[in-house]
Amino acid sequence: MTAIESYLAIPSWRYIDESLSAKTRSALESFAADDTLCQLVGQHQSAPTVRTWVHDHTIVLGVQDHRLPYLERALPAIHEAGYKTIVRNSGGLAVVLDSGVLNISIVLSEQNGSIDISIGYDVMLEFVRMLFPEVADRIEAYEIVGSYCPGSYDLSIDGKKFAGISQRRLRQGVAVQVYLCIEGSGSERANLVKALYETGLGGETTKFTYPVIHPETMASLSELLDVPLSVQDVNLRIQHQLNLLAENVQSGGFRADEMELYTYYLNRVVERNAKMISHT
Structure with missing residues (x-):
């Protein structure tokens, strides 16, 4: 077993599935949930x-997106297209969430020893490879120039990005988050973000260099694997993989005694987002 695998092959995992229950709720609730965890x-x-x-x-906008010089011109077109906008509390730039995008958070403790940022990314990379053994050796992690929210841990197959990883660290907890574009068109999602930057920049030069989006650099796993893969298919793979990794998998949402903490973090996230949005 490798050092990275040792973070995944542990006696007990807790599994919280909100792939259906959170769909119609604000994504702010998910960021609050990860802070709670x-x-x-x-x-x-x-x-x-x-x-x-x-x-x-x-x-989901990043803090730098919030500083686009003409963001207020870009947002109406996004809202008219049926998309809500929020500002997230972790790093990175704009990403698109919809019913064909599955997000996974892996939450670990640093209480028994610090977890390097690169280790956190590698743990998620290994987990994603475990979920897709048929293409595990083709999944690479490096920056895909032309994608939205580019980073050194963009996940791609044959040069086309289907996932991005971010991290959130709080109270000795590490939440490593990945979005997996499972269904639909990766390039159509990228076109939304391309329009955001083109309108939001308005031709101005800024101190921060925003990505120039080339939609053809992005694809969904259904497109890359050429199979009709669904979010629920991948969720079943996750459950199966956890049962292989751990002797005990505890399923279920927050307990009654944890809800007070969740409410605290939700209020904090909502207040922060309201302040950011009110300044656009």
């Missing part, structure tokens, strides 16, 4: 956790 797992009040979540028609 960071504290619970970080303080050993919960087993390490895998949470799956889906939100419909949402563009």
Whole structure:
């Protein structure tokens, strides 16, 4: 077993599936949930956790996106297309969420030793490869220039990006988050973000260099594998993989005694987002 695999092959995992229940709710609730889990797992009040979540028609903006010089001109077109916008509390730039995008959070504790940022990314990369053994050796991690939210841990097959990874660290907890474009068209999602930057920049030069989006650099796993893969198919793979990795998998959402903490983090996330949005 490799060092990275040792973070995944553990006695107990907690599994929270919100791929259906969160779909119509605000994505802010998912960021609050991961903050809650960071504290619970970080303080050993919960087993390490895998949470799956889906939100419909949402563009999650990064802090730098919020600083686009003409963001207020770009947002109406996004909203008219049926997409909500929020500003996230972790790093990165704009990403598109919809019913064909499955998000996975892996939440680990640093209480028994720090987890390097690169280790966190590698744990998620290994987990994604475990989920897709038929193409595991073709899944690569490097920056896909021309994609939205580019980073050194863009996940791609044959040079086409289908996933991106971010991290959130809080109270000795580490939440490693990945979005997996499972269904639909990767390039259509990229076109939405391309329009955001083109309108939001308005031709101006900024200190921060925003990505120039080339939609053809992005694809869904259904397109890349040429099979009609669904979000629920992948969720079943996740459950199966967790049962292979752990002796015990605890399923279920937040317990009654954890809801007070979740409410605290939700209020914090909502207030922060309201302040950011009100300044656009």
